[in-house]
Amino acid sequence: MRRWSAIILLSLLLGFPAAVIAADKPYFYPYVNPLEATVMELPSYYQADIPDKVPTKTFSLTVFPDREIPKVFWYEDGLDFSLVYQKEKAPLVFIIAGTGARFNSPKMLNMQKALYQAGYHVISITSPTHMHFIVNASSTMTPGNLYEDAKDVYKVMQLAMDKVKKNIEVSSFHLTGYSLGGIQAAFVSMLDEEKKIFDFERVLLINPPVNLYTSVNILDSMLTENIPGGINNIDSWMDEVMKKLAAAEKKMGYFELSGEYIYKAYKRFPPREDFLASLVGVAFRTDSSNMVFAADVMKGGGFITPTDVTMTNSTALTPFYIVGNRTSFKDYFEDHFVPYFRAKDPSLTEEKMIKMLSLRNIEPYLRSAEKIGLLHNEDDIILAPGEIDYLAELFGSRAKIFPTGGHCGNMNHQDVVDFMVKFFAGQEG
Amino acid sequence: MMVSRKLKLMVLILLMSAAFLSGCSTLPKPGPDSEPAMRQKADLIAEGAQLDIEVYDPIEGFNRGAYRFNYYFDKYLFLPIVSVYQFILPDYAERRVSNFVDNVLEFNNFTNNLLQLKFKETGITLSRFVVNTTVGIAGLWDPATKWGMHRQPEDFGQTLGHYGVGHGPYIVLPVLGPSNLRDTTGLITDAVVFSVAGPPAWVDDDDTTMAFTAVSAVDKRKRTPFRYYGSGSPFEYEQIRMLYTKKRELEIAQ
Numbered sequence: 148m149r150r151w152s153a154i155i156l157l158s159l160l161l162g163f164p165a166a167v168i169a170a171d172k173p174y175f176y177p178y179v180n181p182l183e184a185t186v187m188e189l190p191s192y193y194q195a196d197i198p199d200k201v202p203t204k205t206f207s208l209t210v211f212p213d214r215e216i217p218k219v220f221w222y223e224d225g226l227d228f229s230l231v232y233q234k235e236k237a238p239l240v241f242i243i244a245g246t247g248a249r250f251n252s253p254k255m256l257n258m259q260k261a262l263y264q265a266g267y268h269v270i271s272i273t274s275p276t277h278m279h280f281i282v283n284a285s286s287t288m289t290p291g292n293l294y295e296d297a298k299d300v301y302k303v304m305q306l307a308m309d310k311v312k313k314n315i316e317v318s319s320f321h322l323t324g325y326s327l328g329g330i331q332a333a334f335v336s337m338l339d340e341e342k343k344i345f346d347f348e349r350v351l352l353i354n355p356p357v358n359l360y361t362s363v364n365i366l367d368s369m370l371t372e373n374i375p376g377g378i379n380n381i382d383s384w385m386d387e388v389m390k391k392l393a394a395a396e397k398k399m400g401y402f403e404l405s406g407e408y409i410y411k412a413y414k415r416f417p418p419r420e421d422f423l424a425s426l427v428g429v430a431f432r433t434d435s436s437n438m439v440f441a442a443d444v445m446k447g448g449g450f451i452t453p454t455d456v457t458m459t460n461s462t463a464l465t466p467f468y469i470v471g472n473r474t475s476f477k478d479y480f481e482d483h484f485v486p487y488f489r490a491k492d493p494s495l496t497e498e499k500m501i502k503m504l505s506l507r508n509i510e511p512y513l514r515s516a517e518k519i520g521l522l523h524n525e526d527d528i529i530l531a532p533g534e535i536d537y538l539a540e541l542f543g544s545r546a547k548i549f550p551t552g553g554h555c556g557n558m559n560h561q562d563v564v565d566f567m568v569k570f571f572a573g574q575e576g
Numbered sequence: 577m578m579v580s581r582k583l584k585l586m587v588l589i590l591l592m593s594a595a596f597l598s599g600c601s602t603l604p605k606p607g608p609d610s611e612p613a614m615r616q617k618a619d620l621i622a623e624g625a626q627l628d629i630e631v632y633d634p635i636e637g638f639n640r641g642a643y644r645f646n647y648y649f650d651k652y653l654f655l656p657i658v659s660v661y662q663f664i665l666p667d668y669a670e671r672r673v674s675n676f677v678d679n680v681l682e683f684n685n686f687t688n689n690l691l692q693l694k695f696k697e698t699g700i701t702l703s704r705f706v707v708n709t710t711v712g713i714a715g716l717w718d719p720a721t722k723w724g725m726h727r728q729p730e731d732f733g734q735t736l737g738h739y740g741v742g743h744g745p746y747i748v749l750p751v752l753g754p755s756n757l758r759d760t761t762g763l764i765t766d767a768v769v770f771s772v773a774g775p776p777a778w779v780d781d782d783d784t785t786m787a788f789t790a791v792s793a794v795d796k797r798k799r800t801p802f803r804y805y806g807s808g809s810p811f812e813y814e815q816i817r818m819l820y821t822k823k824r825e826l827e828i829a830q
Contacts, residue, residue: 222647222805249808277808379621382628389826396830401726437809443613444810454611456604461640463603466617468629468811473620482614 174562176551181526182423184553187413195564197260204314205229205251208306210284217444219458226283228307231259231269236316238348239268240571241304243335245326245555247434249273254325257559258567265568268315270307274328275299276434278441288445289487290438291359291480293504297334304335305344320345321571325555326529329355330506336519337512350519351570354527354555357537359504362529363431363476370428371475373421378432378473384425391416427528436471439479440464450483506541513541520545520570522563524552547575602637631817633746642748643813647804649751658798672716674799677792678727679708679715683774684766688730692738697728729827732769733762737828746817754820 177193178184207225216223229250240262244255250271259269273280275296281288284303287295322345324332329352336350356362371377374384395412443450444458451470452458481497489495502508513519521542525535539546547566549557557563569575621627633639662670682705689698704720704727711719721727736758737743744757755763770776776785805812 220810221644247808249806278810279808385628385822389822393826393829400724433809437811440810449611449614451613451615453604453606453613455607455609457607458604459602460644461602461637463636464811465629465814468814469617469627470613470615470620471811474615478615 174549174560176549176557176560178553178556179551180420180423181524181528181551181553181556182420182427184524184526184551184556185528186423186426186553187556189557189559193561194559195257195261195561197257197264197559197564199260201231201260201263203229203231203259204311206307206310208284208303208310210303210306211286214283216282217458218460219444219462219464220278220282220441221460223279223282226273226280226303228273228303229259229269229271230307230311230314231263231271232311232315233263233266233268236318237266237268238319238321238571239270239315239317240321240323241345242269242271243300243322243324243328243331244272244274244277245324245328246274246276246431247437248328249277249279254555254558258323258325261559261564261568262571265572267321267571268317270304270311272300272303272307275331276327276438278437281438281441281445285445287487289442289484291484291504292488292500293331293334293359296331297338300331300335301338301342301344308345319348321349321351322347323351323353323567323571324355325353325558326355327359329353330359333506333509333513333519336516337509340512340516347518349571349573350516351522351567352519353522353558353567354524354529355506355521356529357506357531357534358501360480360501361531361534363435365529365531366428366431367475367477368428369424370432373425373428381429381472384429391418432472432475435476435479436468436474439474439483440467440471442479443483446487450479506538510541517545520575521547522566522570523548524554524557525550526552527554529554628822629814629818631746631821632744633817635745635747639746639748640813642750643804645750646748646753650804654751654797658794661794662798670795670798673791673795675708675712675718676715677788677795678718679705679712680775680788681770681792682708682727684732684770685728685730687769688732688735688766689728691732691735692730694728694730697730700725701728731759731762732765733759733824734828736762737824743821743824746821754816756821756824759824 175193176184177190178187205227206229207227209225227250242255242258242262244250244252248255250273255271259271262269275281275285276290280299281290285296285299286302287299290296322332322336322339323329332350332352333355336347339345339347374380376383392412395416398415399412439451443452448454448456451474452467458464480500485495485497485500488500506513519542521538523535523538523546525548527535535548539548547570549563551557552560552563566575665673682701686698686701686705689701704725707720707723707725708715708718711717733755741758743759747755747757747760749755749760749763752763771785776788779785807815809815
């Protein structure tokens, strides 16, 4: 009895941190279905407590001063990136966005806020698969080659640092990225071991694929297997979506485009599994067709656009949209990506290139690099069977794997954010 | 009179935008060494198939010009004004402004629900206006929504659609954005009815009406998260055109 009162007194005196009590609370994620976890917005109750606004500046970089940007990309004028800054000297985290995402996508903004709150500067980099990056900053203009993309990202990081160095004082550098940005972070980190420009202290890979080719084919099949008739029936699928929204609106008496509304509608009219999967598939296909168009036009066409044509700011692009949407990643990989790199190095085969796009290809480095950690979910939908076990074994005690959360669905969950922040402080243990 | 001033402003904007507008829509212009693409529409789509993305757009050249004008207008004028507005006013005050604007504009929801003979919705709209104007203190607060009376937005474009008028050619309006012939007609009709028979006529003071028009425009832009070429898609024009058309179909079907 006396011992208990002593403990209570002591904890009161020390202002026993609430975090310790919270840490005992087991991780809970409201969506058990990994597709739901991926698609649905996390209800605000579970979301990490982060500031609404953080001090942010946006800059633009001219990576290739001599590059002439085709007129059809008239709105592209330099690569934008953002800096979230502390007033005092502080460590800096670079974040690489996921497939098709910009430096200021919602997931990026959440990470920026969480890291700012924990005392970091943050520089956010648009994904090399995004049109904006392909047009302004990609040297190959053929995204997906992790080695080449890492060089481009690394160059952008240096230019970005040059641009902001008079604004901030940096004590050390860290690196992270989610999804495709996660696997890219691993390759950038490896490049940095050689160049030593940043000498990253800690590198966190968030929900990376093990093999890029495997994961994008999983995403592609979500579209082809869940829309009856495939992409050529996208219009009737779209009508179906519209009808569902209309029905929900009628029953609920109103409509608004907010996370909360969608959550309410979702609870009352739970969508079918195949519908959720098709949503993921369609979103991915949209990103990938944007990428394919940009990559093709920047290199003079031939794949989905004709060669030697002039496209201006008022050219109708509808036919290319239609073709782009009917071009899978596999089509891009086999008919555009591999031929492009094989023209430079004839020894490259499809099989070799598939192997190159994998964490397994840099396994010895990942095993030995103590600085690299992994944040993942056991039910991530982009992984093939067995891959999560491989990652768990590969990273050992440096892996933090949550049981649920889907693909990046839990990135703004309090427990996940807590882990992320602790990781960069070297206290994740 | 209010209408003429608004008209002058519209003409001015049209003149300003004219500088950006090119003639007709262009197909990619082939050079001497042009080769067809490996993957082509003709090989992938059955002949004669009508796709949603192919919205009727006979004045695409003009529309793309207007779209481009809006991009620059947003970037160099509209959004900077919105930023200043947000910098000056605390969020709390901005929400009061939004509620106030919504409440005044209930007038058009009322007339159009009535025109479509949606009596329940007309009643809800009227009750909302009464409740928010009184309990919500001149519409600065929105207690009606809390009490379960949700907004019932209807405009004259929807009314026309309700009675079977098709959308007609797609039009990108300078400053205002995506529209079509039906909805542009609706927009003008609503604006005229609003100023002749609605709150501006009740107040009958040009300066007040001008101020309201300006504030509501800034407030509306503030509440619209859309940024030109923020989607990261080279096909944004096409996607917006399709989504706008679909969204309006859905709204009309309600």
